[in-house]
Amino acid sequence: MPELPEVETVRRGLNKTILNKKIREIKILKPKLVRNSLAEFREILVGETVKNVARTGKLLIFEIAENTFLLVHLKMTGQLIFQSQNEKMMGGHPNPNSNDEFPNKYSHLIFDLGDGEQLFYNDLRQFGYLEIVDKARLLEIQAKYGIEPGTANYTWENFREILAKKKKTVLKSFLLNQQIISGLGNIYVDESLFWSGILPTRTAGSLTEAEAKKLFKNIAKIIAEAIEVGGTTFRNYRDALGGKGNFTDKLAVYGREKLPCLVCGTKIEKTKLNGRGTHFCPHCQK
DNA sequence: CTTTCTGTTAGAAA
DNA sequence: ATTTCTAACAGAAA
Numbered sequence: 001m002p003e004l005p006e007v008e009t010v011r012r013g014l015n016k017t018i019l020n021k022k023i024r025e026i027k028i029l030k031p032k033l034v035r036n037s038l039a040e041f042r043e044i045l046v047g048e049t050v051k052n053v054a055r056t057g058k059l060l061i062f063e064i065a066e067n068t069f070l071l072v073h074l075k076m077t078g079q080l081i082f083q084s085q086n087e088k089m090m091g092g093h094p095n096p097n098s099n100d101e102f103p104n105k106y107s108h109l110i111f112d113l114g115d116g117e118q119l120f121y122n123d124l125r126q127f128g129y130l131e132i133v134d135k136a137r138l139l140e141i142q143a144k145y146g147i148e149p150g151t152a153n154y155t156w157e158n159f160r161e162i163l164a165k166k167k168k169t170v171l172k173s174f175l176l177n178q179q180i181i182s183g184l185g186n187i188y189v190d191e192s193l194f195w196s197g198i199l200p201t202r203t204a205g206s207l208t209e210a211e212a213k214k215l216f217k218n219i220a221k222i223i224a225e226a227i228e229v230g231g232t233t234f235r236n237y238r239d240a241l242g243g244k245g246n247f248t249d250k251l252a253v254y255g256r257e258k259l260p261c262l263v264c265g266t267k268i269e270k271t272k273l274n275g276r277g278t279h280f281c282p283h284c285q286k
Numbered sequence: 287c288t289t290t291c292t293g294t295t296a297g298a299a300a
Numbered sequence: 301a302t303t304t305c306t307a308a309c310a311g312a313a314a
Contacts, residue, residue, distance in 0.1 A: 075308095076293060077292090125309045185293055235292070275306085
């Protein structure tokens with residue numbers, strides 16, 4: 001479900017709500033989502049506090065101690081939602097942006113933070129995971145991620161270099177590959193290619209210098225804009241307070257098949273490319 | 287009713 | 301080695 005802007009929005013929400021609150025207890029209702037043994041998972045976390053929540057690509061990193069990190073990947077439908085029971089008891093819904101009540105049938109882990117405060121890990125499709133790792137393992141995992149929009153390694157030089165290394169790869173797959181460029185998913189790949197006027201079926205090596213530069217800039221721009229408005233809620237995505245993202249109304253092609261292109265009015269087409277639904281304007285994209 | 291689709295990605299197959 | 305397909309799962313939409 002969530003791509004870089006959505007995970008970043010969750011990260012920011014968590015940093016505003018759960019930092020330095022002691023984990024009193026953890027209810028684990030779906031053990032398979034935890035990659036450590038349950039005993040170890042509880043042993044390490046209960047009594048600790050989260051010092052900071054960081055992120056690499058779509059992976060959340062809870063900093064627990066010098067050599068202890070809790071990784072959380074939301075995959076398609078994972079949610080991390082903070083709820084304070086106190087506000088609820090004072091009347092009104094605890095989260096002004098949400099009507100959802102928690103826990104629900106998809107709340108598979110519940111972190112008790114004391115004072116009526118809880119953090120829920122919800123996951124309809126149960127593809128996500130939680131895993132405690134040490135620093136060495138964390139670095140190993142982070143090393144597999146490609147350049148990331150919004151960070152220092154996202155430079156034109158580096159972008160040109162990865163394009164040159166994957167000349168024959170179809171752009172859609174190229175942009176979805178987290179080891180090449182991290183953070184993009186199906187929505188933002190389609191949007192970036194649309195605004196760059198490039199068909200998703202083109203190969204990395206087929207781009208002109210001008211096209212490549214345009215794509216490079218548009219990716220950074222679209223990701224930044226999406227973060228600003230709290231990401232995109234197409235179906236299940238919710239932020240750390242249960243709220244929805246507002247980039248949804250700004251989508252130009254994703255989910256707009258058969259609707260007129262915002263730029264030229266041609267009907268947006270949807271095809272399947274490498275197993276992924278792919279949206280594009282047959283007139284604007286060459 | 288059945289079939290197809292869904293924001294991810296590890297691992298298998300090609 | 302590199303690229304494409306499939307499975308993990310539940311539910312909505314066609």
